[in-house]
Amino acid sequence: ANSMVQKKGTENLKYIFVASEKWHPGVIGVVASRLSVKYDLPVAMISLKDGVAKASCRSIPGVNIFNILKLVENKLIRFGGHDLAAGFIANQEELPYIESFFEKEIQVHEHPNKQTKTLEIDLELPIETIDKDIIQDIKKLGPFGLENRHPYFLDKGVKIVDTKFFGIENRHFNGFLIKNGKSFPLVAFDLSSKLLKSSKNAVYDIVYYPEKIINRGEEFYQFRLKDLKAQKA
Numbered sequence: 001a002n003s004m005v006q007k008k009g010t011e012n013l014k015y016i017f018v019a020s021e022k023w024h025p026g027v028i029g030v031v032a033s034r035l036s037v038k039y040d041l042p043v044a045m046i047s048l049k050d051g052v053a054k055a056s057c058r059s060i061p062g063v064n065i066f067n068i069l070k071l072v073e074n075k076l077i078r079f080g081g082h083d084l085a086a087g088f089i090a091n092q093e094e095l096p097y098i099e100s101f102f103e104k105e106i107q108v109h110e111h112p113n114k115q116t117k118t119l120e121i122d123l124e125l126p127i128e129t130i131d132k133d134i135i136q137d138i139k140k141l142g143p144f145g146l147e148n149r150h151p152y153f154l155d156k157g158v159k160i161v162d163t164k165f166f167g168i169e170n171r172h173f174n175g176f177l178i179k180n181g182k183s184f185p186l187v188a189f190d191l192s193s194k195l196l197k198s199s200k201n202a203v204y205d206i207v208y209y210p211e212k213i214i215n216r217g218e219e220f221y222q223f224r225l226k227d228l229k230a231q232k233a
Contacts, residue, residue: 017099019046029056057086072101125153156205188225
């Protein structure tokens, strides 16, 4: 699927609409999610068999994939889902029409994937000042979720060392933060691309929050990075 996307060219790609007779319908949802994260685009991944198309669709904020399917429901045998994840079944011969409608509707949304994403920082707080009391105070503000996000803190001039990458395409990493001679464990998701892998002496500004982790009965604290930016040399 990734090869098919690459052949189309990704520079001006606004959506992904791919189909194959080789794909099992039980796994296309997982792959559609991964493609959507990788390219930050709406995705329709379709399994073909005996003239029937079974599709899993994943979207990005700003593009309601369910509403798009609803507008073309006269060409679908069945469909369902919600704004960011949906699916449909249709006759294979209807796919060109469905894709043309898919393209037309996504163009209307002015490509929200290109919008600048921002984080609201609550306080500039050096990581070496974090202790159990501060973490307990933060915990009192919870529980955290969509309606009550976790507070984010800023620190500057931090080194990141001993990194180990994991996840799909090594998008995530863990390691240690070094500041004023002190070391702190960290974990970061979907931020590997922002690391300067060619410079071991790089210094970063980071957005983070501390969290308590219990692993095999042992309690410890780590820093969850939400963003990072390398300082100019």
